[in-house]
Amino acid sequence: MLIDHAADLELATTTDQLWAGAVKVFASLGFDHAIYLSVDSDFENPFVCSTMTGLYDETPAKDDPFLIYACDRYEILNLGAEFIAGHPYVSDADRAFVERAAQQGFRAGLGLPMRLKGSERFGGFLLGNALDRVTFLERITPRAEEIRLFCMIIHRRIEELAEPENTTDASKPRHALVPEPLPQGFDVLTPREAEVLLLLAQGHTRKRTAHVCGLSVHTVSDYAKHGYKKLGVSNRAQVAALLFGQSQA
DSSP states (O other): HHHHHHHHHHHHHHHHHHHHHHHHHHHHTOOOOOEEEEEETTTOSEEEEOOOTTHHHHHHHGOHHHOOOOHHHOEEEEGGGGGGGGGGSHHHHHHHHHHHHHHHTTTTTEEEEEETTTEEEEEEEEEEEEHHHHHHHHTTGGGGHHHHHHHHHHHHHHHHHOOGGGGGOTTSOOOOSSOOSTTTGGGSOOOHHHHHHHHHTTTOOOHHHHHHHTOOOOHHHHHHHHHHHHHTOOSSHHHHHHSSSSOOO
């Protein structure tokens, strides 16, 4: 499963090693190109991992339309030249940037915000390929939520590896993997309960869930038990039915 690849990649010890592994997984999902991009709250100090050489030569990374328009909410967006008609608010300069990306093979893609404006840093992933709009929607969009979970785990590991050694604090709480909004009814859960239940519902073992979340297996079991009770279910299969058995907006 895709989540297993993410757990394995969390063992990477350098950003380059992690990114190389993530790019291979993205390729297996049908993406020709992948970008991870984040900036400070004032759009400065961009951090970029990318398969697209020279994309930011004319347009600085901090001016990527994804940062400007897509990082106000945790919504997966369809991006690229094939979907530009659905974003009439973008500027002419932004359209030129999108067209340059299309010339390199990024015609259709997903924009997946990992942190939003207002955070100390914000940004996320842009994953794309050369498919036309209809084919992209048929082949890629149905797996968007699964892809987002994979990206959340890779994002968190990137943040950990990119953090300067002198600011690392093992006692500092790790950010939750699960972004809001969750499906209706899940607002009764704490962020940790939601994080644990989502991973378990994806088929992750309790041992791997503990590794991904930085918890003990016993603590994972406690969070699962409390979460099940709040949702009125008794196992991970019932959580999966609530999470993934509904139609996506």
